[in-house]
Amino acid sequence: MMKNIVRHLYAASAAVLLLAAGCGKEANAVRKPEGTMSISSNPSGATITIMRKNIGVTPRKTNPVPPQMYIVKIEKDGFEPCWVPVTVEDGRDVPVEVRLRPITAAAMLTSDPSGAKVLKDGKEVGVTPCVLTNLGVGPHSVLLELQGYSPQQINWDISSGRPFTEHTILRSNTGTLRVDSLPSDASLYIDGVPSGRTPVSVKVAHGERAIRVEKRGYETFNTAVMVKREETASTFARLKMQPIPISIQTDPSPARISVNGKYCGDSPCVFRAEQAGLYSIRAEKDNFSGATQEITVAPGNKYDISLSLESELGALEFLTIPSGVEVFVDGKPYGKTQADSKHGHISKVFRIEELPQGKHTLKLTHPRALKNDRVKTFQVTIRKGKTTRKETVEFWVPNAILQLKNGFRQEGRVLDFESDPITFEPKPKVRSEYPRAEIKEILRIKEEE
Known part of the structure; x- marks a missing residue:
């Protein structure tokens, strides 16, 4: 029994030596029974081991070996090793074809807090808690991202099918930004993004943040605030009001305009209020009654004011016989009466505008009238907004x-x-x-x- 075992071991060892040594010189002895194996793999380049001896890589045809059953091991980095039983027959080449299966593993990723995006090679592959499957042998890396927390990278290597687990505690990258303003209820923009109305507290990423505060009728407030992780930074915006335009028109124009008792120009004009509140607008013009209007103004608005002035002047009309009579009112010359071709010796109507109300002295004179009647003087009363019509004045002038x-x-x-x-x-x-x-x-x- 022991002799048979020794004989078989001797034969197997001799076969392996033949596989490794290649074809030797033919023995002078009688041909022994033997066969070969043609071994290939997908992918190729896999190591071939028979009887614990490395005989090369795929694809490879073995040297002749005695007929019997052999256990062929085929292995390659990144793939599961494969053992194939092969029976070699005398005088035959036995094909051995193997498809190697890649080694894969799974990775379970969790985070605190959960809900972080998992990015692999720049693409989102899940949200924590997340299981990644079919991961090949070699280094792997993912990036965890969650708003309000610093991005965190996780690296690991896979060398076997053993699962990988990783729990990551994310670090907050936010702080609190508190913004107040005077006046309040202004629009807040952080880094250009609408972020509420003042007063307001906002969670923001750490670092320098650009602050803009806007309110209708006020100049824009801009500043920069440094926010630290898990701390509160504050800023206060004192808004400067934009002048409030008040457009002032009068009828007639121009007229002197005063605002709250202070002269600001002649109409038409624009007064720019520096503060909100009540303003008294008054218009004055010589020989017109003044007009006043009060208005309450608020930031961000435009106002139009129109004031009508009532004239305190009147007019005087009369005819003369003949024409050519010189006219004076209160010593001021107003010209001569003109002939009316339609009525012969009677003049056209002579009209004097814008005479202040009250009593005035009207003096009429003709250079060729009788000496004792060359000048005629009258007292006339002018009424506000009215026309005083005097009877026809006649001079005896030779014609x-x-x-x-x-x-x-x-x-x-x-x-x-x-x-x-x-x-x-x-x-x-x-x-x-x-x-x-x-x-x-x-x-x-x-x-x-």
Whole structure:
């Protein structure tokens, strides 16, 4: 029995030596029974071990070996080793084909707090708690991200199918930012992002944060605040009010404008209030009654004010006979009355505007009127917003030289140059009539001269 065992061991050892040594010289002895194995793997390059002897890598054809059963081990880094029983027959080549299975493992990742995004190779693959499967042999790395916490990287190596577990305590990367403002209820922007209305406390990432505070009617407040992890940083925004425009119009214009008793210009004008509140707007103009309006203004608004002024002036109208009469009011000259072609010797209506209300002295004079009647003076009363109409004022002014056929010649007034007989006044209220047959010539004199 012992001799048989020794004989088989000797034969197996000899076969392995033949596999390793290759084809030797043919023995002079009678041919022994033997066969071969053609070993391949997917992937190739796997190590081949038979009877604890490394005989090379796939693909490989073995040297001839005695017919019997062999256990062939095929292994490659990153893949599960494979043992294949192969029976070698005399005179045959036995094909051995093996598909190696990659070594994979799972990783269970947890975090405190949970809910962190798990990023592998830049792609999100889950949220903690998270199990990653089918991980190949070699180094692996993931990044855990959670808002309000610092990103944290986890590294591990897989060399077997044994699961990997990792629990990570995330470190907060936020602090508290407290923002107050005067006035309050202003819009807060942190790093350009709307973040509520003042007063407000906001959790923000640590580091320097850009603060912007805005409120309608106020200038924008900008600052930078350094926020530390798990600490509170505060800032106070004292907002400066933008001037509040008040546009002021008057009828008529221009008029003197005062705000709260202080002169600020002539209308039309724009007053810019530096503070919110009540303002008294007053408009004044010579010979007009003043007008006042009160207005309460608030930041962020525009206001339009219109004030109507009532004139305290009046007007004076009159006619003169003849035209060419010089006109004076309170010693101020206003020109001469003009002839009216439609009404002969009567002037056009003479009108004087913008006379202050009250009593005034009207003086009329004609250079060719009778000496004792050359100047006429009247007292007239002007009423606010009214027109005073005075009766027609008449001067006796010669308008013709009458020459009769009998040699009579005299200067005076002809009442109607077209009539027959002609009525002639040599002096006021003294009239004579002359038939045209007795008249040699009538020389006209311009009354306005």
